[in-house]
Amino acid sequence: MLQKFKKYAVSRRGRDSLLCFGIVLIAYIAVQAAIAGGALSSQMKGLLVPICAYVVMAISLNLTVGILGELSLGHAGFMSVGAFAGIVATTALAETIPSAPLRLAAAMLVGGLCAAVAGVLVGVPVLRLKGDYLAIVTLAFGEIIKNIVNVIYIGMDGRGLHFSLVTQNFTLEEGGKMIISGPIGVSGVKTLSTFTSGVVLILITVFFVLNLINSRAGRAIMSVRDNKIAADSIGISVTRYKLLAFVISAAFAGMAGTLYAMNFSTVTAAKFDFNTSILILVFVVLGGLGNIWGSIIAAALLTLLPELLREVGDYRMLIYAILLIGMMLFNNSKLKRRLMEQRSLKQMEKLEQAADGKEGA
Amino acid sequence: MKKTLSMLLAGTMLVTALAGCGGNNDAAQSGGDNSAAADGTVFKLGGTGPLTGANAIYGNAAKNGAQIAVDEINAAGGDIQFELKYEDDESDAEKAVSGYNSLKDWGMQLSLGSVTSKPCEATAAKTFEDRVFALTPSASSTATTEGKDNMFQMCFIDPAQGVLAAESISAHKLATKIAIIWKNDDVYSTGIHDTFIKEAKAKGLEIVSDTTFTEASATDFNVQLNDAKSKGADLVFLPIYYQPASLILTQANAMGYAPKFFGVDGMDGILTLENFDTSLAEGLMLLTPFNADDEKNKGFVEQYVEQFGETPNQFAADAYDCVYAYKQALEAAGATPDMSAEELCGKMIEQFTSMTFDGLTGSGATWGTNGQISKDPIVVTIQNGVYVTM
Numbered sequence: 001m002l003q004k005f006k007k008y009a010v011s012r013r014g015r016d017s018l019l020c021f022g023i024v025l026i027a028y029i030a031v032q033a034a035i036a037g038g039a040l041s042s043q044m045k046g047l048l049v050p051i052c053a054y055v056v057m058a059i060s061l062n063l064t065v066g067i068l069g070e071l072s073l074g075h076a077g078f079m080s081v082g083a084f085a086g087i088v089a090t091t092a093l094a095e096t097i098p099s100a101p102l103r104l105a106a107a108m109l110v111g112g113l114c115a116a117v118a119g120v121l122v123g124v125p126v127l128r129l130k131g132d133y134l135a136i137v138t139l140a141f142g143e144i145i146k147n148i149v150n151v152i153y154i155g156m157d158g159r160g161l162h163f164s165l166v167t168q169n170f171t172l173e174e175g176g177k178m179i180i181s182g183p184i185g186v187s188g189v190k191t192l193s194t195f196t197s198g199v200v201l202i203l204i205t206v207f208f209v210l211n212l213i214n215s216r217a218g219r220a221i222m223s224v225r226d227n228k229i230a231a232d233s234i235g236i237s238v239t240r241y242k243l244l245a246f247v248i249s250a251a252f253a254g255m256a257g258t259l260y261a262m263n264f265s266t267v268t269a270a271k272f273d274f275n276t277s278i279l280i281l282v283f284v285v286l287g288g289l290g291n292i293w294g295s296i297i298a299a300a301l302l303t304l305l306p307e308l309l310r311e312v313g314d315y316r317m318l319i320y321a322i323l324l325i326g327m328m329l330f331n332n333s334k335l336k337r338r339l340m341e342q343r344s345l346k347q348m349e350k351l352e353q354a355a356d357g358k359e360g361a
Numbered sequence: 362m363k364k365t366l367s368m369l370l371a372g373t374m375l376v377t378a379l380a381g382c383g384g385n386n387d388a389a390q391s392g393g394d395n396s397a398a399a400d401g402t403v404f405k406l407g408g409t410g411p412l413t414g415a416n417a418i419y420g421n422a423a424k425n426g427a428q429i430a431v432d433e434i435n436a437a438g439g440d441i442q443f444e445l446k447y448e449d450d451e452s453d454a455e456k457a458v459s460g461y462n463s464l465k466d467w468g469m470q471l472s473l474g475s476v477t478s479k480p481c482e483a484t485a486a487k488t489f490e491d492r493v494f495a496l497t498p499s500a501s502s503t504a505t506t507e508g509k510d511n512m513f514q515m516c517f518i519d520p521a522q523g524v525l526a527a528e529s530i531s532a533h534k535l536a537t538k539i540a541i542i543w544k545n546d547d548v549y550s551t552g553i554h555d556t557f558i559k560e561a562k563a564k565g566l567e568i569v570s571d572t573t574f575t576e577a578s579a580t581d582f583n584v585q586l587n588d589a590k591s592k593g594a595d596l597v598f599l600p601i602y603y604q605p606a607s608l609i610l611t612q613a614n615a616m617g618y619a620p621k622f623f624g625v626d627g628m629d630g631i632l633t634l635e636n637f638d639t640s641l642a643e644g645l646m647l648l649t650p651f652n653a654d655d656e657k658n659k660g661f662v663e664q665y666v667e668q669f670g671e672t673p674n675q676f677a678a679d680a681y682d683c684v685y686a687y688k689q690a691l692e693a694a695g696a697t698p699d700m701s702a703e704e705l706c707g708k709m710i711e712q713f714t715s716m717t718f719d720g721l722t723g724s725g726a727t728w729g730t731n732g733q734i735s736k737d738p739i740v741v742t743i744q745n746g747v748y749v750t751m
Contacts, residue, residue: 041462041463041466042462042463042465042466043459043462043463043465043466044462045462046458046459046461046462047459047462050455050459150545150546150575182545182551183545183546183547183548183551183575184502184504184548184551184552185479185548187482187502187504187507188482188486188504188507188508191486264454264455264458264483264486265482265483265486266454266479266482266483266486266504267454268454268479268548269546270546270576271453271454271455307459307463310448310449310460310463314412316413316449317413
């Protein structure tokens, strides 16, 4: 049994999943302990849910960028769809589902579903393109989503939901409430997100993504990334697997969007712009393409960093930028490559030892 | 390898050097306050605002204005002493909440909310939850104070400005045909625009052209101006901030279109804009709570110019007033600095809903229980580069 576990732990697949779940669970327990002991500042407490949302965003984008190998610059667009769909869902379901965690879960499902639909709509034309062209078009789609959300008006009153585009051409009954009012976005939402719900979403995402990567579909997706022609020649439907990865990635981004939006009482479409997409791409690149636990650490670290730097006052953003450049340089340096080589050598030795041990027994 | 290492080392050195700078500055600034803090006689006042990024001009103005008021009050002695801390929020709701949380860790007792509307809506939800009293200098959307008994505003709410603008245009018979150019992805602009349209209709003003722009398209206004021109508008209403407005004035001048221009309080600051030909702003009318050229504001303006090298705008004046309003309310309530934020909150709600405040941005100001201020606005015209009250 122990042998089996050891072998699993040193294999690439086992190490990745153990690391992912381990990091998340240890972080969760540590944070809960710190909260119970009163050691966590309110600044840190306020950051917990956004960090969870960004971690899920990074993992889901890693699926497109790292595993599928297509550069997407419009990921925040799906987050936006999920955020606003989730808010509409929680408001509409306020009476049907009184329990807050259940309502949040339902909202996440709706958010994820809507983002997945947006993913299909965007994915079908976009995934016909290659490389830089695909990146540019995803960027454009991100902006389109932002601009569409900017002109949506949704209100709710006794008669149900009302919807209009560009201008608000409905009036609400007495006691009715605007949910999304165009560029003003959403105001005065009751917040539902908690750290626990964020961690649960991360665990679900990690579980799903890792299982996908290690499944038949996942290997097909990676074969598309590595060599499209070879994949084609052995009968893998390139379009299908590309779309599959893209839509799953969009769906998780939508759920992260719901989680994020339900943590603040106000959200605008302008928040989910190009800058947010790039921020998430930075998490993925710094964490390592295709490396899920790397994404988790990078997203958490880079969300914390500018807040921890508040101490240095005016030079905060300058130092943040310098640190980012420093990390990028390190990521691309010979020093890192040498460290990685040493590590893989050690692992090879371990594997050999494990094999020897087995033969001996 | 060597190169990377040297880069890394250089980076670390730079970081430590800069950190040193920042630390020193802070220490120098708050040196006086720290001694007071040791005595346990200061009220901790905190706020968030965009100190960096595109809206930094507003955040820094508010911070500087509040700082002057705090310095004055502390220098004068007395029972009420303040310590001020501003956190950067880049005009982003997420960052504002984080900044607010770090202020809470610092021990903030009274909040100055956030400088811009959207972040303030987010922090207002937090101050409401935590029972910290908040008075924002400049977050003007109605959602900021809606449903929160401990959130108050020093500035006019957006809809009020739309009504006031329509009223003064009709009262002074400024125009028969009106064009509006507004920014439709902005809460501030949308709020003013919507009520202006409603009020203008009630007043019988004819709106011939109603065109929009967004953050991304705020550089070229020829389409909007041509629309206004071709429909014969003789007044263009600009419920927007002064940077895009300056471009509108420049482009209208270039195409030989010379209607009257009417702005709201976001227009304040246009005369101090760099590289803008201020002669284009001649005759521009605007609603503003603060006139830097007014005799009674001279002391504040001179102090601000001396300390920060520029003429203060209304954000600075609003924040300055906030601190003095706090002083007045704390004195009247007999509050002491050892009170908790929650105790102060109850007392402040009581005071603010009952007191009358005279400040730089208007005298005889009162607050309703909904947190909205009522005071008289000033309509000014720019003549020979200064504000002249109409």
